[in-house]
Amino acid sequence: MKIDARSTARTLAEIGKWRGVLxxxxxxxLIRERAAQCVRLVAESLDDPFRVAVLDQEQHGRIEEExxxxxxxxxxxxxxxxxxxxAVLARVTAALQIESDTLLVIEAPGLASRAKLRAALDAHPKIAAIGCYPEEGRTLIASLADLFREAGIAVDRDxxxxxxxxxxxxxxAVRSEVEKLVLYAGESGKLSLDECQECIGDSAGATLDDATSAAMAxxxxxxxxxxxRALADGLSPIALARACLSLMTRLLRVLDWMDEGxxxxxxxxxxxxxxxxxxxxxxxKALERWDRPGLVRACEAVQGFELACKQxxxxxxxxxxRLIAQLCLGPRSFQR
Incomplete structure (x- = not known):
């Protein structure tokens, strides 16, 4: 059964009611984190050899046996x-016909939307099919807040x-940095903006923020x-588009305030x-290079870039x- 994003947290918390999860x-x-959560809830461990069987790609032939x-x-x-x-669909189908209370947890990163495995398990009433996509914006902020709350750490909104x-x-990567901040804050600690910047400023140096801010400058x-570096780390071009639009929106906001005096x-x-x-x-430097018309044209170009990447x-x-090269050239590269 396909699970709506709004119901994901509740479904994962009650995964014991299901026969399996895709x-x-x-x-x-995120896929690995949620899989571990499901296994731990049912088997109470991730490495108990009597209650947990981890099957990598070369071991998929043992699904029914396990x-x-x-x-x-x-x-x-x-x-x-x-x-x-x-390739595992036939074995998964056969395994689900076996009378058992064993939870089947399936990680399928990169599974195509038209894949047979996804279509079959989306329609299966006892399988929870959950999409795991990069979080951003308010969703990412909410996830960060949850991670800190679980660790008992208070964090300023800024x-x-x-x-x-x-x-x-x-x-x-997000969880790794959060764990570093939790250790920095200490038990029941609190984190301010300055403390977060001091703690992970250097580790954030190779993010999309570097590419977009340098290009706009x-x-x-x-x-x-x-x-x-971002591409080598598995950058999503969609994330690049969102980072560009975020920076451009902030630049436009500053120009608005400057117009107000x-x-x-x-x-x-x-x-x-x-x-x-x-x-x-x-x-x-970006404020000095870009005027309002140029930023508006660049925003339109970035939106077109995002649409093209989804094809x-x-x-x-x-x-x-090419987008980064255009941004480096400045407003003239986006002239109509």
């Missing part, structure tokens, strides 16, 4: 299938906004290096979350490099 999508870190096996020490078992694609803008969308060398310095200080101190120079077979990496 986790698919583009965020491998589903039918009994725990020698009692308790419900979990079969954790990784890197699943359409800090959450800033973290959502620099951590990117990969769940594994006209620094081609820094922008290209940052983009290639504020000085450039006053307008920049009014931004929330504030500009990261290491990015103040590039943000100021089947799109050369999205090449389009990402």
């Amino acid at each position: 986790l698919y999508g583009d965020d491998l870190g 589903i039918g096996a009994l725990s020698l020490i009692g308790g419900r078992r979990a079969v954790w299938v990784r890197d699943a694609q359409d 800090a959450l906004f800033w973290l959502s803008s620099v951590l990117g969308a990969d769940r594994a 006209g620094d081609r060398a820094v922008a290209d290096i940052a983009l290639e 504020k000085s450039r310095q006053e307008a920049v200080k009014m931004l929330r979350p504030p500009v990261f101190f290491k990015k103040v120079d590039s943000f100021t 089947t077979g799109s050369p999205d990496l090449a389009l990402s490099r």
